[in-house]
Amino acid sequence: MGLEAVTIILLLLMFVVSTFLSVNIGILAFVTAFVLMSFTGTVTIDDIYASFPADLFILLFGVTYLFAVIQKNGTLDLITGWGLGMVKGNIGLIPWVIFFLGMVLTSIGTSAIAVASILAGIGFRIAYKQKINPLLIAIMIQAGCMAGSFSPLNIFGIIIKGVMNSEGLPFSEVALYMNTFAFYTFLALIAFVSLGGIRLYKESIPQPLGIINQPVYEESKNQPKPKVNIYNTLSIIGIVLLIIFVIGFDGDIGFAALSLGLLLACLTPKIQGEIFKIMPWSAIIMVSGIVTFIGIMEQVGAMILMQNLIGMIGNPVIASLIASYVGGIISAFASTTGFLAAIIPLGVPILSDPSISTMGVVSAISISASIVDLSPFSTVGALFLSNVQGMGERKFFIQLLATAGIFVLIGPFISWLIFVVIGGAF
Secondary structure: OOHHHHHHHHHHHHHHHHHHHOOOHHHHHHHHHHHHHHHHOOOOHHHHHHHOOHHHHHHHHHHHHHHHHHHHOOHHHHHHHHHHHOOOOEHHHHHHHHHHHHHHHHHOOOOHHHHHHHHHHHHHHHHHHHOOOHHHHHHHHHHHHHHHOOOOOOHHHHHHHHHHHHOOOOOOHHHHHHHHHHHHHHHHHHHHHHOOHHHHOOOEOOOOEOOOOOOOOEOOOOOOOOOOOHHHHHHHHHHHHHHHHHHHHOOOHHHHHHHHHHHHHHHOHHHHHHHOOOOOHHHHHHHHHHHHHHHHHHHHOHHHHHHHHHHOOOOHHHHHHHHHHHHHHHHOOOOHHHHHHHHHHHOHHHHOOOOOOHHHHHHHHHHHHHOOOOOOOOHHHHHHHHHOOOOOHHHHHHHHHHHHHHHHHHHHHHHHHHHHHOOOOO
């Protein structure tokens, strides 16, 4: 067995081990690369360092640092409060406000896990008090977060852009964002109709739902509304300028976000100690490790071997469907972030085929890998289980697992049908 085949097996084993032992797959990838260097003599320490994605690391570090600062200075709570304050007593609007809050917050760069943790605490309390199906709230949170997670400012969008650029493949940030946004908005609509959303419009509550920091998120007469301070104002202005700089002038996202985050952090020195505590270091290490190991795989010829195997399928349309289902199944048990960093390079033969839409295939794979993120085996699903009220954890676990199973069965096929076969990509 050649070294290229060994690295493929090791990559698969890393996903398995990280799933069952809850070990960060990025650390596994770094250590495995070191072991290959130590025992094969083919891989050198210089090869490992050369494979480390310094540009991608700066992108991830810069964006997550900025939004950790914004989260700690209260701007994210303020934006969430504005959204919930729009409900005005109409229960039927609650799921949609939660959806759009998730979409907006992730679109501007906030981690989907961070947003899900905020909205889960709010959404499930409201669901319990207003007798809203908790599964509906779970799907609306997940769909909203995924609708914005492929924006040019979010970690998913950044990862895919970095991998596509490194492979020299054509890529459109706007197209990926619009395709995933449209799909998840449609998913939210289906969930809303099928899980009792229409019924909610016929009901009313005696008081409007409040903004933030309330035990049951109701606004009392004596509770003042949160005020916008100078830090919130500067944060919001900074986000707008960052979006313009990145999209309008093709600026470097990582260093721009890092610079803005540093400026805002200097204005609020008291939160400095808390910023790094809430950054998603696990995801940063995970992606850095996976991409480093893939770099080693490329050097020993493993990527060419796998690309040839995928190319042997012959029909790129069928190959893209298989890749989509692989994405859905693996992501239900493993990290979506890590998988996205691994699957795109393997799909180069499909993505390079001129007879098929590159952005259509990327969109289908991205949706397939992310639609199952409410699986109870994922971080987001675990957040839902820990926040649900008025329902037994075991019962809700079964509901989430069944929903994830349905999404695995139909999600990849529908996204493939729309974006690859029909060609509905932007």
